[in-house]
Amino acid sequence: MLPKALDDLIESLSLLPGVGPRTAERYAWALFKRPQNKLDEIADSISSLHKRVKLCPKTFALISEEENVSPLYDNDRRDKAIVMVVEQPFDIIPLEKTSKFNGTYHVLGGAISPIDGIHASDLKISELIARVKDDKVEELILATNANIEGESTALYIQKRLEEAGLKVKMTRLARGLPTGVDLAYADQITLSHAFDGRKEF
């Protein structure tokens, strides 16, 4: 019913996370209405992605082709003894925006989730253990997501460090009420975390 070229594009777009056939159709139509120079620009930024962007071999953050190591690591003002462990490269952005943290990052590349076929060996955990030794890390902030997969991954890292006989302070980001949310709308788990973590006024 549709031209084959369009079917191919819709199929490709359906591979993006959370994009079903109807959304892919809307994207294809939106692209069709763009001028040729804009399409060429998008196509070029997709096909040159691997050439122009790579993973930092130390922190596994995304870096550009001319960099060897992430500028957030290779920087005298960043404390290599404090490492914030995150799941995905983009998790670094909101954390950096707080301007609160002057340590370094380590990107795992996901969280342990057997149901999705993601096992500990798929994540950069051995590389993290190596960094803890090499950089004499004193504190690991396990900033994995506040869900079952994130918690399992944090527990697994703790176990691996104990097995390796490495003594390092391990912390998790605080859990509680997010700013601007009414108490009445908070879920039970969030509220019970907020209660447990209450602070003197």
Add this chain to the structure above:
Amino acid sequence: MLPKALDDLIESLSLLPGVGPRTAERYAWALFKRPQNKLDEIADSISSLHKRVKLCPKTFALISEEENVSPLYDNDRRDKAIVMVVEQPFDIIPLEKTSKFNGTYHVLGGAISPIDGIHASDLKISELIARVKDDKVEELILATNANIEGESTALYIQKRLEEAGLKVKMTRLARGLPTGVDLAYADQITLSHAFDGRKEF
């Protein structure tokens, strides 16, 4: 904070309908994890879109480069005296899947929506009037969406046909309860349409 190539890609992806910066980041990361040959395939299907897909000059459906007119029009088994008027090219797919309709289509390219800057002159309405004359159309099924913009567009087409002195039967798709939906979950407008359009049992 991010390599420029990645920022560029995220910006391009943010132009897709309903895609904000966070979704664009997820898409960029998903693309980054794909092999180069897959990225080249997607890039090629985007940059060659205008070359390989075009609008039918008669019905404004999407057709492939080697076609001159939509195969749903240029076909002896399709009745050119009955025209289904739709907003978008992809609206044809679910209608064709019913196998109920053997007339032809006319794609308006949207619906009148002054708030989005879409005026009657941006749609293929004059081309529709011309078709009604040329093809001696007997019935127009105004299958624009069941919302304010779709209704306004249907009313506008009716007015234009009257002004042109063209006598043609105009119908709208039936409105009522969708299949599989509990009465208790139906909204008031749907229910009142279902009541008005009730049929003998």
